[in-house]
Amino acid sequence: MNDKLRVGITHGDTNGIGYETILRLLADERIADIATIIIYGSAKAAAFYRKALELAPVQLNRIDSAPDARDGAFNIINVVGEDLRIEPGTASAEAGAAALAALDAAVADLRAGAIDALVTCPIDKHTIQSETFAFPGHTEYLEASLTDADTPDTERHALMILATDTLRVALATAHLPIAKVPEALTQELIADKLARFDRSLRRDFGVDHPRIAVLALNPHAGESGLLGDEEEKIIAPAIAAARADGIQAFGPYAADGFFGAGHHRHFDGVLAMYHDQGLAPFKTLAMDNGVNFTAGLPAVRTSPDHGTGYDIAGKGMASEASLRSALYMAVDVVRCRARYDGARRRPLRRQNYDKGRNGDPTLDLSADS
Numbered sequence: 001m002n003d004k005l006r007v008g009i010t011h012g013d014t015n016g017i018g019y020e021t022i023l024r025l026l027a028d029e030r031i032a033d034i035a036t037i038i039i040y041g042s043a044k045a046a047a048f049y050r051k052a053l054e055l056a057p058v059q060l061n062r063i064d065s066a067p068d069a070r071d072g073a074f075n076i077i078n079v080v081g082e083d084l085r086i087e088p089g090t091a092s093a094e095a096g097a098a099a100l101a102a103l104d105a106a107v108a109d110l111r112a113g114a115i116d117a118l119v120t121c122p123i124d125k126h127t128i129q130s131e132t133f134a135f136p137g138h139t140e141y142l143e144a145s146l147t148d149a150d151t152p153d154t155e156r157h158a159l160m161i162l163a164t165d166t167l168r169v170a171l172a173t174a175h176l177p178i179a180k181v182p183e184a185l186t187q188e189l190i191a192d193k194l195a196r197f198d199r200s201l202r203r204d205f206g207v208d209h210p211r212i213a214v215l216a217l218n219p220h221a222g223e224s225g226l227l228g229d230e231e232e233k234i235i236a237p238a239i240a241a242a243r244a245d246g247i248q249a250f251g252p253y254a255a256d257g258f259f260g261a262g263h264h265r266h267f268d269g270v271l272a273m274y275h276d277q278g279l280a281p282f283k284t285l286a287m288d289n290g291v292n293f294t295a296g297l298p299a300v301r302t303s304p305d306h307g308t309g310y311d312i313a314g315k316g317m318a319s320e321a322s323l324r325s326a327l328y329m330a331v332d333v334v335r336c337r338a339r340y341d342g343a344r345r346r347p348l349r350r351q352n353y354d355k356g357r358n359g360d361p362t363l364d365l366s367a368d369s
Helices: 018-026 043-052 093-112 138-146 178-184 187-203 230-244 255-260 275-286 321-343
Strands: 005-010 035-041 060-063 074-078 117-120 159-163 168-171 211-215 248-253 269-272 291-295 300-304 353-355 361-363
Touching: 005 093, 005 321, 018 035, 018 043, 018 321, 035 043, 035 093, 035 321, 043 060, 043 074, 093 117, 093 138, 117 321, 138 291, 138 300, 159 187, 159 275, 168 187, 168 275, 187 211, 187 230, 187 248, 187 269, 187 291, 187 321, 211 230, 211 255, 230 248, 248 255, 255 275, 269 275, 291 321, 300 321
Parallel strands: 005 035, 005 117, 035 074, 060 074, 117 300, 168 269, 211 248, 211 269
Antiparallel strands: 159 168, 159 291, 291 300, 353 361
8 A cells, every 4th residue: 555545535515614624634744744635626606715715725636537646746536517606605406416426426436446544524414415326424325335245244334423532422323303212223233233343443443452331321321211211122132132242331321410410421332323423522522623524435424524615615713623633543544454354354264273182282284274
């Protein structure tokens, strides 16, 4: 693998804060030493926001395709026409279509191996909807776009993880109405999420023996059935099944006391039962540098942990900190996966042992079985 990875960045909703964060990020020329950057977007939109917000100049090398990208430069592929209308802070179908055009182009290159990882700027989940995009968000779109019948089971189902260097929160259910969460939770689902989370902590984050905390669904972990029985009937049995498979899972813990008392510091990962249960405390603790990482897929994708920021778009108030963290994590995960897979690519053949006089097993290296 080359030291310099190729990382694609999609511009997201063109009326949001995507371009402001991208331009602020690339104003630091040292970013070019970390990865070869390819922006899937609009040179016109980039120029508009740079001028409107009086941002530092950023030299963008216009290219037609990812293989044309120049190392040591920031490259951009135009995926929308010059007639794109830019209206900061406004939700529009045109901006949604521009976001989808960037996403489609980048994912096609990701599948083809033209880029090593993908960082996505925020989209408007409503305006991006179309005949070809009928998903609750990036996570579900990527699962459908990056997998097929030949994809190994371990890389076929996306797992949404919000992460920093010290806190990782995964979701048992993601973009689902709260009223549908209880019926969606099953022992099989939770056990499967724990297995995928455990694998991601090992393969993507380099944690050798991860400890995973599992949150309860109901207040006070159900109070022994008084406030709900999902803990006793579903979550606890799933934890037991995971432990039987060698996964260090613990809980279920009441979510309020768990984060309030700082117990998350004692674990390598936390599995939340639903979106806001995990993301509300995560963003409170790590909003400035949190990253949305899509685990469980063949390719690496990260994103800032914030939305389109319509309320501050075009006002020069957006921070690039989360986007910077997303870029760093994308590069780190690609390299961590390479090390993990490389160490397991040629496992030792089945070992034959001969018992010596002292009863100690002696490895027979001449065996070919």
